[in-house]
Amino acid sequence: MLYHQTFSILSATKEARVKFSQAKVKEILADFRLAVESREASLIGRKEVFMGKAKFGIFGDGKEIAQIAMAKVFRAGDFRAGYYRDQTFMFAINELTMEQYFAQLYAHPDVEAEPASAGRQMNGHYATRMLDDQGKLKRLSELKNSSGDISPTAAQMPRLLGMAYASKLFRQNTHLSEYTDLSNEGNEIAFGTIGNASTSEGMFFEAMNAAGVLQVPMLMSVWDDEYGISVPQEFHTTKQSISKALAGFQRTETEKGFEILTVNGWDYTALIETYQKAEKICREEHVPVLVHVKEMTQPQGHSTSGSHERYKSAERLAWEVEHDCIKKMREWIIEEVLILPEEVEAIEKEAKQAAKLARENSWKAFMRDIKADQRILADILERIGSEDILDIRQTLLKTINPVHLDNVKAAKKALRLLLGRDTEERSQLIEWVSNSEKINHDRYSSHLYSETEDSALRVDVINAVYSDSSTIVDGREVLRACFDAALERDPLVLAFGEDVGKIGDVNQGFAGLQDKYGDLRVTDTGIRECTIIGQGIGLAIRGMRPIAEIQYLDYFIYALQILSDDLACIRYRTKSGQRAPLIIRTRGHRLEGVWHAGSPMGMILNSLRGIYLLVPRNMTQAAGFYNTMLKSDDPAIIIECLNGYRMKERKPDNVGEFTVPLGVPEVIKSGDDVTIVTYGSMCRIVMEAAEDLERVGISCEVIDIQTLLPFDIHHTILDSVKKTSRVVFADEDVPGGASAFMMQKVLEEQGAYQYLDAKPITITGKEHRPAYASDGDYFSKPNPEEVFEKIYGVMMEVDPGRFSPLY
Numbered sequence: 085m086l087y088h089q090t091f092s093i094l095s096a097t098k099e100a101r102v103k104f105s106q107a108k109v110k111e112i113l114a115d116f117r118l119a120v121e122s123r124e125a126s127l128i129g130r131k132e133v134f135m136g137k138a139k140f141g142i143f144g145d146g147k148e149i150a151q152i153a154m155a156k157v158f159r160a161g162d163f164r165a166g167y168y169r170d171q172t173f174m175f176a177i178n179e180l181t182m183e184q185y186f187a188q189l190y191a192h193p194d195v196e197a198e199p200a201s202a203g204r205q206m207n208g209h210y211a212t213r214m215l216d217d218q219g220k221l222k223r224l225s226e227l228k229n230s231s232g233d234i235s236p237t238a239a240q241m242p243r244l245l246g247m248a249y250a251s252k253l254f255r256q257n258t259h260l261s262e263y264t265d266l267s268n269e270g271n272e273i274a275f276g277t278i279g280n281a282s283t284s285e286g287m288f289f290e291a292m293n294a295a296g297v298l299q300v301p302m303l304m305s306v307w308d309d310e311y312g313i314s315v316p317q318e319f320h321t322t323k324q325s326i327s328k329a330l331a332g333f334q335r336t337e338t339e340k341g342f343e344i345l346t347v348n349g350w351d352y353t354a355l356i357e358t359y360q361k362a363e364k365i366c367r368e369e370h371v372p373v374l375v376h377v378k379e380m381t382q383p384q385g386h387s388t389s390g391s392h393e394r395y396k397s398a399e400r401l402a403w404e405v406e407h408d409c410i411k412k413m414r415e416w417i418i419e420e421v422l423i424l425p426e427e428v429e430a431i432e433k434e435a436k437q438a439a440k441l442a443r444e445n446s447w448k449a450f451m452r453d454i455k456a457d458q459r460i461l462a463d464i465l466e467r468i469g470s471e472d473i474l475d476i477r478q479t480l481l482k483t484i485n486p487v488h489l490d491n492v493k494a495a496k497k498a499l500r501l502l503l504g505r506d507t508e509e510r511s512q513l514i515e516w517v518s519n520s521e522k523i524n525h526d527r528y529s530s531h532l533y534s535e536t537e538d539s540a541l542r543v544d545v546i547n548a549v550y551s552d553s554s555t556i557v558d559g560r561e562v563l564r565a566c567f568d569a570a571l572e573r574d575p576l577v578l579a580f581g582e583d584v585g586k587i588g589d590v591n592q593g594f595a596g597l598q599d600k601y602g603d604l605r606v607t608d609t610g611i612r613e614c615t616i617i618g619q620g621i622g623l624a625i626r627g628m629r630p631i632a633e634i635q636y637l638d639y640f641i642y643a644l645q646i647l648s649d650d651l652a653c654i655r656y657r658t659k660s661g662q663r664a665p666l667i668i669r670t671r672g673h674r675l676e677g678v679w680h681a682g683s684p685m686g687m688i689l690n691s692l693r694g695i696y697l698l699v700p701r702n703m704t705q706a707a708g709f710y711n712t713m714l715k716s717d718d719p720a721i722i723i724e725c726l727n728g729y730r731m732k733e734r735k736p737d738n739v740g741e742f743t744v745p746l747g748v749p750e751v752i753k754s755g756d757d758v759t760i761v762t763y764g765s766m767c768r769i770v771m772e773a774a775e776d777l778e779r780v781g782i783s784c785e786v787i788d789i790q791t792l793l794p795f796d797i798h799h800t801i802l803d804s805v806k807k808t809s810r811v812v813f814a815d816e817d818v819p820g821g822a823s824a825f826m827m828q829k830v831l832e833e834q835g836a837y838q839y840l841d842a843k844p845i846t847i848t849g850k851e852h853r854p855a856y857a858s859d860g861d862y863f864s865k866p867n868p869e870e871v872f873e874k875i876y877g878v879m880m881e882v883d884p885g886r887f888s889p890l891y
């Protein structure tokens with residue numbers, strides 16, 4: 085049911101009509117009704133959890149009125165990045181129905197019933213569907229958009245910054261004015277919400293500072309209920325007030341900054357005025373605004389995990405009852421709008437009924453699919469008919485609040501009992517199980533990466549073209565030419581990061597490109613890795629093609645959390661309702677010392693599934709990857725080799741067009757005795773060792789995997805191992821890092837273990853960070869001598885007669 089459309093207006097008294105227009109009265113009562121309905125949904129939701137129908141519940145009670153006020157200034161084209169308290173806001177902008185709200189509580193895995201996440205996220209995690217069924221962006225400028233919520237507190241902030249920054253670009257970069265499906269000349273506000281306690285997170289401060297620096301239309305609301313679960317304000321915030329703590333951000337006549345507004349969360353009229361004021365400043369002037377909404381309450385406590393009576397004093401609890409925003413609004417309606425108490429009661433009754441009915445509908449819909457599946461299974465089990473199978477059937481049918489796993493468990497249990505029996509019913513059961521595996525894969529494991537026609541795996545391969553006039557240049561020149569072509573080709577492409585603008589990055593991949601394309605396309609940022617990534621995520625959500633740079637791989641750790649919690653799962657957690665094809669550019673593997681030579685690939689691999697991980701051995705391969713990724717709708721990390729910028733490479737004639745496919749290793753040296761699997765700057769070290777090994781009669785096949793994610797999709801390595809019967813994995817990460825990942829892929833997934841006649845080994849860096857200078861590097865990371873000796877050792881094991889000990 086749509087808010088403002090379906091509720092039956094009750095007649096206001098004559099006096100009220102004098103003070104407020106009929107339309108205004110209608111609006112006020114609709115607002116009140118929505119608040120009551122939303123509150124009722126919270127109360128019912130809690131009960132559902134306690135009745136075992138849902139696993140966990142977290143609700144927006146106590147925050148209703150402010151959200152209704154905020155929704156009034158949220159227009160088509162705007163964006164939200166918020167948190168789990170925002171149900172009333174989502175109802176108010178008509179992007180969440182009551183049925184959908186309960187569907188998420190039950191974890192209904194149907195995208196129609198639960199469009200935010202198709203049951204993948206716990207309740208209170210909101211998102212609108214920005215992609216159509218083909219995975220193409222809808223006309224976002226005409227929609228009310230909510231980016232997909234995540235649970236880590238404050239992690240909505242980096243993305244929020246990016247979504248606000250997009251408005252600035254759409255307004256200021258005149259080349260973007262034709263993209264009317266993405267923006268209406270940058271008039272969109274990015275609305276953020278956060279709890280008071282979560283403002284203690286570093287990301288909050290980093291994003292707020294960046295928004296002030298960038299002057300972007302970010303309207304940030306803090307829902308302040310003076311607690312973060314059980315911990316009161318005094319533990320969280322200097323001066324116990326975020327607006328006081330941030331007072332220095334306040335803009336003045338002469339200095340740019342934020343506009344800071346404060347208001348109480350129970351004051352309906354003040355909230356409406358505050359948000360109108362905030363909207364005007366933000367939308368018209370592109371000045372960020374902080375709205376600190378104070379005196380909020382939490383009537384049911386933090387979540388279903390425990391009661392707040394444990395930590396709130398009797399006085400505080402009494403204060404909360406007194407300052408409940410709905411109670412206050414109710415009093416105001418009766419006193420000021422002069423609506424009769426009976427009429428208010430009638431509205432309340434109707435609202436509560438609506439919530440109850442929605443819950444019922446949602447539960448029925450949720451059960452329908454499960455029961456339908458259960459019936460099919462029960463029929464098969466019945467036809468089998470033996471006593472033990474009928475027992476399983478009986479138990480299944482008696483399950484209280486069954487879910488899909490109950491069906492699967494019953495079916496698999498029955499299958500075990502039917503081992504060896506070759507009957508028609510057993511075949512039907514096997515078919516049911518395999519069908520349910522497919523369905524459950526789609527429900528719970530699909531769309532980690534793009535499955536659309538724009539997937540990075542489907543980009544056409546265009547080979548690099550060389551001619552007599554192709555020049556030999558420093559590697560960085562190849563990259564620069566590729567970026568130049570990308571910026572020229574597509575106005576939506578932009579690059580930013582520390583030192584990327586004026587000097588064109590620390591290795592000059594963008595040298596001169598700011599002069600050529602302007603500082604909105606090639607841009608310096610502050611030192612703030614987390615929000616550089618957030619800036620990229622937000623821009624990519626809004627349809628732009630950002631290349632966000634993290635200066636060194638060693639500083640990637642600052643951004644790891646947001647990459648993992650937000651970017652890596654944006655498509656997955658919305659079941660392809662949203663995407664963020666952000667390219668992260670960084671450089672690493674080799675240079676100097678503890679914080680400039682890292683190669684923490686295992687860490688990245690294990691935390692960032694959902695983002696492709698590309699590890700080119702030179703700048704030409706890197707350029708090909710940039711070209712590939714810019715044609716796709718997937719996100720990727722491209723790690724350039726720090727020591728490769730000045731190495732000579734032949735620049736392809738089609739440097740802005742050629743593509744390098746993902747997941748396709750390259751055999752960079754063929755050989756017969758042993759397969760060496762490696763990537764990145766290790767390719768050179770391995771090649772050096774391979775040449776030395778050739779001299780002692782050992783023929784190595786060296787394979788550059790080129791991308792860790794995806795990994796060797798056509799099993800090139802397996803083909804090689806079939807030939808050599810020996811395999812070595814070499815990289816610069818710690819033991820058990822990416823080398824272990826590669827080994828698992830090749831031995832287990834590709835099944836190469838069957839073809840081995842020697843122990844498979846890994847050659848890795850030491851467990852510690854790499855030490856400084858040439859010796860530090862040599863003794864911390866794999867070096868050609870070590871590679872030689874390890875591979876020589878493999879051959880010695882195979883043929884001790886031919887290969888005697890080196891020493």
Ligand SMILES: Cc1ncc(C[n+]2csc(CCOP(=O)(O)OP(=O)(O)O)c2C)c(N)n1
Nearest residue numbers: 169235236237279280281282309311312313
């Ligand atoms: C990074 C992180 N740490 C801890 C948690 C667990 N947690 C969830 S909500 C919460 C308190 C948040 O309080 P506040 O920001 O004031 O929001 P409120 O729930 O009061 O609206 C905590 C500690 C989390 N989700 N994420």
Ligand SMILES: [Mg+2]
Nearest residue numbers: 279280309311
């Ligand atoms: Mg709080």
